[in-house]
Amino acid sequence: MNQIPVKDVTPKSKNNGATESYDLYAKREHIYVKYYKGFFKNFRTISGFIMLAMFYCFSWLQWNGQQAVLFDLPNRQFHVFNFTFWPQDFILLSWLLIILAFVLFFVTVFAGRLWCGYACPQFVWTWFFIWAERVTEGDRNVRMRRDKQPMSAEKFLRKTAKHSLWLVIAAATGIAFVGYFSPIRELIPDLLAWNLGPWETWWIGFFIVATYANAGWLREQVCIYMCPYARFQSVMFDQDTLVISYDEARGENRGKRKKNMDYKAAGMGDCIDCGNCVHVCPVGIDIRDGLQYECVACGACVDACDDIMDRMGYERGLIRYTTEHALEGGTTHIMRPRLIGYFAAMCVMFIAFGYTLYARIPLEVDIIRDRGQLYIEASNGTIENAYMLKLANKSQQDHRYSIEVTGIDGLQLISESVVDIRSGELLDHPIRLQIKPAYLERPNYDIMFHVKALDDADISIDEENRFIGPTNRR
Amino acid sequence: MSDFWSIWVSVITLGVIGGCAALLWSTRKSEVYKDATEETTGHTFDGIEEYDNPMPGWWLQMFVATIIFGLVYLALYPGLGNFKGFLNWTQISQYEEEVAYADETYRPVFAKFADMSVEDLQSQPEGLKMGQRMFANNCAVCHGTTGSGAHGFPNLTDTDWLYGGNADTIKTTITGGRTGAMPPWGAVLGEEGVRDMTNYVMSLSGKTVDADAAARGEQQFQALCTACHGQDAKGVQALGAPNLTDNVWLYGGSFEQISHTIRVGRSGVMPAHKDLLSDDKIHLITSYVYSLSNK
Numbered sequence: 001m002n003q004i005p006v007k008d009v010t011p012k013s014k015n016n017g018a019t020e021s022y023d024l025y026a027k028r029e030h031i032y033v034k035y036y037k038g039f040f041k042n043f044r045t046i047s048g049f050i051m052l053a054m055f056y057c058f059s060w061l062q063w064n065g066q067q068a069v070l071f072d073l074p075n076r077q078f079h080v081f082n083f084t085f086w087p088q089d090f091i092l093l094s095w096l097l098i099i100l101a102f103v104l105f106f107v108t109v110f111a112g113r114l115w116c117g118y119a120c121p122q123f124v125w126t127w128f129f130i131w132a133e134r135v136t137e138g139d140r141n142v143r144m145r146r147d148k149q150p151m152s153a154e155k156f157l158r159k160t161a162k163h164s165l166w167l168v169i170a171a172a173t174g175i176a177f178v179g180y181f182s183p184i185r186e187l188i189p190d191l192l193a194w195n196l197g198p199w200e201t202w203w204i205g206f207f208i209v210a211t212y213a214n215a216g217w218l219r220e221q222v223c224i225y226m227c228p229y230a231r232f233q234s235v236m237f238d239q240d241t242l243v244i245s246y247d248e249a250r251g252e253n254r255g256k257r258k259k260n261m262d263y264k265a266a267g268m269g270d271c272i273d274c275g276n277c278v279h280v281c282p283v284g285i286d287i288r289d290g291l292q293y294e295c296v297a298c299g300a301c302v303d304a305c306d307d308i309m310d311r312m313g314y315e316r317g318l319i320r321y322t323t324e325h326a327l328e329g330g331t332t333h334i335m336r337p338r339l340i341g342y343f344a345a346m347c348v349m350f351i352a353f354g355y356t357l358y359a360r361i362p363l364e365v366d367i368i369r370d371r372g373q374l375y376i377e378a379s380n381g382t383i384e385n386a387y388m389l390k391l392a393n394k395s396q397q398d399h400r401y402s403i404e405v406t407g408i409d410g411l412q413l414i415s416e417s418v419v420d421i422r423s424g425e426l427l428d429h430p431i432r433l434q435i436k437p438a439y440l441e442r443p444n445y446d447i448m449f450h451v452k453a454l455d456d457a458d459i460s461i462d463e464e465n466r467f468i469g470p471t472n473r474r
Numbered sequence: 475m476s477d478f479w480s481i482w483v484s485v486i487t488l489g490v491i492g493g494c495a496a497l498l499w500s501t502r503k504s505e506v507y508k509d510a511t512e513e514t515t516g517h518t519f520d521g522i523e524e525y526d527n528p529m530p531g532w533w534l535q536m537f538v539a540t541i542i543f544g545l546v547y548l549a550l551y552p553g554l555g556n557f558k559g560f561l562n563w564t565q566i567s568q569y570e571e572e573v574a575y576a577d578e579t580y581r582p583v584f585a586k587f588a589d590m591s592v593e594d595l596q597s598q599p600e601g602l603k604m605g606q607r608m609f610a611n612n613c614a615v616c617h618g619t620t621g622s623g624a625h626g627f628p629n630l631t632d633t634d635w636l637y638g639g640n641a642d643t644i645k646t647t648i649t650g651g652r653t654g655a656m657p658p659w660g661a662v663l664g665e666e667g668v669r670d671m672t673n674y675v676m677s678l679s680g681k682t683v684d685a686d687a688a689a690r691g692e693q694q695f696q697a698l699c700t701a702c703h704g705q706d707a708k709g710v711q712a713l714g715a716p717n718l719t720d721n722v723w724l725y726g727g728s729f730e731q732i733s734h735t736i737r738v739g740r741s742g743v744m745p746a747h748k749d750l751l752s753d754d755k756i757h758l759i760t761s762y763v764y765s766l767s768n769k
Contacts, residue, residue, distance in 0.1 A: 024504050026528035225530055372615065373624040379632065379721040386620040388610070415620070428610060430620040432631075 031220065033130050034140040034279040038303020048124045056172065059179040064396045067183050077424055084424065086394055088364055099349045106342040108233055111242040116296035122222050123296060125215035126282065129166055136162040140279060166216045174207035220283040224294050234293065239324040240332050244297050246288040246319045259312060270318050276308055277301035277319055287319055362395035365451050365461045374468045382434045383469045389429040391451065393421040399453040407447030408467060410439035433467060440469040480555030487554055495541050584754035592641035595761035605762030608755055621766045626725060626742060631766045634722045638711045639767060645760040651746030654714045658739035659698065667694055672733045678707050678719045
């Protein structure tokens with residue numbers, strides 16, 4: 001055991017041991033996000049619009065006469081278009097989440113934090129709220145000036161307008177969210193009639209508050225301090241990952257200049273130090289300091305800087321999506337083992353998941369042998385075993401099922417062997433099997449229950465169980 | 475809890491909360507050498523440096539909020555020794571509230587079937603299914619999931635009834651319970667007498683036995699057993715005495731099992747359910763039990 005050498009790390013005093021006390025908790029700097037235009041912004045606007053539209057509208061779709069996407073918690077049934085999932089199918093949800101995690105890994109290795117910049121609900125709603133802020137209060141400079149002023153009628157009116165608009169968006173979000181759990185076509189009339197159940201009321205209220213607080217007030221604090229993805233993404237980055245980077249070689253030395261001066265002769269780079277990339281940044285960092293964990297790769301600084309470069313007549317791309325290798329003047333290797341590995345794993349899981357969904361039989365058969373006794377000897381000498389069949393019709397149609405048992409000659413099923421089960425119903429069906437002792441050569445047999453839908457040949461499940469008889473036949 | 479332990483628990487609980495608050499308050503600020511560090515604390519380990527970034531301010535406020543929540547909780551709910559909390563909440567009261575709520579919620583469901591007779595209910599699959607589920611919860615432990623019974627627990631699917639199988643009798647059995655006592659005769663009869671009696675009882679259901687022993691047993695039977703099992707040994711339902719001439723044996727029909735029954739007796743108990751289940755539920759279970767033997 002070699003001891004790790006201990007190093008004295010007491011900070012050196014630079015001014016003769018004078019101390020000062022400072023606050024260990026940082027006051028939050030309010031970030032005023034400036035309005036800008038550009039390619040990546042358009043891209044996000046489109047993707048954000050599509051996702052928000054899906055979120056707000058999907059609950060209105062109908063399928064087979066019921067809500068297409070409905071997570072019916074009281075009945076433990078989860079309808080997704082043609083499928084109805086039951087709690088027994090939760091393994092599928094686990095797999096889906098694992099697959100999505102791998103998609104995230106793949107995308108991250110390839111292109112950095114695409115998720116954060118373009119798809120994460122936290123940021124989609126934040127941009128939505130930033131838009132609401134701009135239409136009610138104006139752009140960055142106006143907002144900053146007004147926030148410094150004392151309260152006036154106009155300021156009060158504009159602030160009220162902003163928070164009202166925020167609350168309207170939050171309310172729409174809360175209602176739309178709860179609409180996936182409680183049918184939205186009944187939810188809205190109930191809401192208007194002020195006739196909601198306690199849980200609906202609580203959850204709608206909760207999501208209104210959560211949306212308003214998250215997208216209105218917390219914003220980047222969630223990404224910086226709470227989001228686990230921000231913490232582990234750096235593990236997936238390598239030197240060939242696309243990141244947003246400031247091209248230091250080209251930009252330095254930064255400095256203000258007149259538009260048509262020969263700045264290269266003056267020893268300056270392309271960066272005019274206008275601060276636009278900092279003003280548009282929703283997490284309030286300066287991208288010119290290099291890659292930081294706060295950066296959510298939204299591309300705002302890229303758009304803002306390209307706009308300035310165009311105006312200056314310089315080449316675009318001073319801040320751009322690039323890789324560490326490319327910045328150092330090397331080449332980017334897109335095809336690398338890590339990326340191919342993630343991609344392969346992702347494809348395998350996608351195919352397996354698709355097949356599982358395709359081959360899924362919408363019927364659940366659980367057989368519970370009676371625990372009370374091994375067997376019953378009836379008055380006429382026959383041996384009887386009792387079972388409880390739990391049959392769940394997981395399809396969206398009613399079916400009639402037949403139950404057969406095989407495994408021993410002379411085995412008779414003396415309960416109802418044809419049952420009707422409505423869609424989404426779970427039936428407890430007690431079964432009695434009888435056999436004359438003469439047929440039994442061993443004390444126990446493996447038997448097979450065959451349950452199949454009479455009107456759909458695809459729905460059929462065989463389930464094994466045991467038949468137990470006396471050990472010493474008299 | 476005695477007063478001492480109550481105070482002990484309260485002091486420790488509040489002390490820990492107060493300690494947390496004090497710790498939080500005292501570590502808000504830090505004394506450092508001015509300009510000593512730029513961005514790191516100066517700690518390095520294997521070349522990894524520790525940043526010196528301050529925590530966000532709302533973090534501190536959240537901590538304060540949890541402390542306030544804790545104090546409010548301890549004021550409202552039991553948590554400080556013997557102090558009951560200002561809401562007077564208990565687990566029992568919550569349980570009773572929820573049971574009352576459930577009864578209130580489901581009463582209409584049961585009431586729908588409460589006015590129907592057991593015979594009419596036979597054509598109500600919905601009601602029978604409810605009865606079946608309650609049977610599975612309350613009765614299946616002894617009588618089996620299918621009601622086929624077990625050793626010592628009667629089979630409910632056949633037509634042989636100890637106390638009678640009409641709807642009212644079944645309901646009486648479930649509501650009030652039954653106690654089936656077969657007294658021990660070993661001391662009265664002696665070992666010989668028990669053997670003779672067993673032979674006779676087995677002969678009643680047509681089994682081959684020692685005829686002489688059976689004849690001796692019959693005399694004893696007429697003297698001792700007819701009071702309950704009847705002159706013809708066909709049982710008396712008013713007493714719950716079983717019919718000995720059929721082939722249904724609650725405690726087994728082998729020579730040893732019958733001997734044991736005669737020698738030391740049997741006592742079967744069907745528990746009363748009037749305090750466990752509401753009348754409406756018993757009504758539905760009765761209907762289900764009735765349906766098992768009246769197809």
